[in-house]
Amino acid sequence: MTLARVSRRWHSATLPFLYEEVSFRHPTQVRSFASTLRTHPNICRLVRKIVVDCPATKEIRDLVVGDLIYILTQCTELRALAFTDSLFAMEDDLRRVALYAFPTALTAAIRALSRTLVRFEQWPQGGTPHFTWPIACVSTAPLLTTLTINIDHDESLKSVELAALEELDISCQYVVPRGSDHSQRFANWRLPRLKRLIMPMAIDNQGRLLQQFGRSITYLEFRDHLDMATRWHKTPWRPYVDYIHLCPILQHLVFQEYDTSVLDLLxxxxxxxxxxxxxxxxxGHIRQDFLERCRQRRSASDLRWNVRLLDRSLNAVRQLPELFPPGVPEEELPSIHAIPGLSITHTAWGVYRSDLDILYPPEDSLEEAVSENSSSDSDSTYSSESDPSEDDSVTESEGEMLEEDEIAALASI
Structure with missing residues (x-):
């Protein structure tokens, strides 16, 4: 905003950064942004990502959806679109979903973006896994490479072919045995380029899914957001032990556990x-025991993989294992990274909140022993530098859409 006020040249240079990512956290932001686009349509071509996370009361919901449809039809260069269930939820404390019919006009507006859309995300609110997105929204997107979606039984039965899709995340969908047959879920999906698959722990068709898609998978993650596996199955449920043989070219495996002895079962x-x-x-002792065990197994040449522990308090950071890749050269580790609200330490043995080093100081001798034997494989896409100030996204707080009157005036310069 400050740079945009310097001059006309600076204004034209900074405006794309202001509108590259637009996030809606309140209904008034949707209305305000739609009004801005009607007045200054040249802004439409600048928007690359839209995040919709705004609950709306029943009285204004139709108006908000109408403005959202207008925004999506105007932003024809959109690359990424992300939704939560907030817009489709009741306004009570229970956050119950699937109580509003999904607007067919909104489906059509999203589908019209198929020419440019490469990423679509739909994140259910915590504890509300029953809201179903119509797969027709994105089933015709030829450039779509990343899909995160929560779809229930009927939608997953439909025929879908996504020729460019490389990552599928269905980890927020929990389908436990309910007396009905789910063996045909995703059976009619064709994903020839799929490389990364993230699925929940507590579903009843993991083996069949990996039989269908596993041959091309290089990254496989089992997530257990709500600790459903322990509730669903009384005995230890370990699909990462039973099914990785269905992924013949698998390189990176991620799962949740309470005991590192599970490594002996892989x-x-x-x-x-x-x-x-x-x-x-x-x-604390968990770290020290793990490092000592790794040291002993490396000495005996019995450690078959590079193993790390990921701090479960960081579970909400999507794609954490790839954001902090395990193949970083040892001279770049350990590293401390700052992302909004968090300080994260990345070492050869794990990724965790930096404050743990203050509460439980590490024993340097064990850390160094493991670091000396860590892999030196490099990752050309990784940078050890992180500057949280380099955030050009438009994610203003409730009711403040970047001082719309000022931006509208600037846009007319």
Whole structure:
């Protein structure tokens, strides 16, 4: 905003950064932005990502949806679109969903973006897994590479072919045995380029899904957001032990556990290189025991993979295992990264909140022993530098859409 006021040249240079990502956290922001686009349509071409996370009361919901449809039809260069269930939820404390019919006009507006859309995300609110998105929204997007979606039984039965899709995340969908047959879920999906698959722990068709898609999978993650696996199954439920043989070129496996001894149960695999375990607070004696065990197994040449512990308190950071890749050269570790509201330490043995080092200081001798034996494989896409100030996204707080009157005036310069 400050740079945009310097001059006409600076205004034209900074405006694309202001509108590259637009987030709606309140209904008034949707209305305000739609009004801005009607007055200054040249802004439409600048928007690359839209995040919709705004609950709306029944009285104004139709108006908000109408403005949202207008925005989506005007932003024809959109690359990424993300939704939560807030817009489709009741306004009570229970946050019950699926109580409003999904607008067919909104489906059509999203589908019209298929020419440019490469990423679509739909994140259910916590504890509300029953809201179903119509897969028709994105089923015709030829450029779509990343899809995160929560779809129930009927929608998953439909025929879908996404030729460019490389990542599918269905980890927020929990389908436990309910007396009906779910064996045909996703059976009619064709995903020839799928490489990364993230699924929940507590579903009843993991083996069939991996039989269908596993041959091309290089990254496989089992997430247990709500600790559903322990509630669903009285005995230990370990699909990462039973099914990784269905992924012959798997390189990176991620799962949640409470005991690192599960590593002894993992079968040998010809290509598996990295194993990450979501673990409760990897600090104190847990850290020291893990490092000592790794040291002993490396001395005995019995450690088959590079193993790390991931701090479960960081579970909400999407794609954490890839954001902090396990193949970082040892001279770049440990590293401390700042992202909004968090300070994260990335070491050869784990990724965790930096404050754990203050509460439970590490023993340097063990850390160094493991670091000396860590993999030196490089990752050309990784940068050890992180500057939280370099955030050009438009994510203003409730009711403040970047001082719309000022931006509208600037846009007319």
């Amino acid at each position: 079968p040998s695999h010809p290509t598996l290189t990295y194993v990450d375990i979501w673990f409760n607070s990897p600090a």
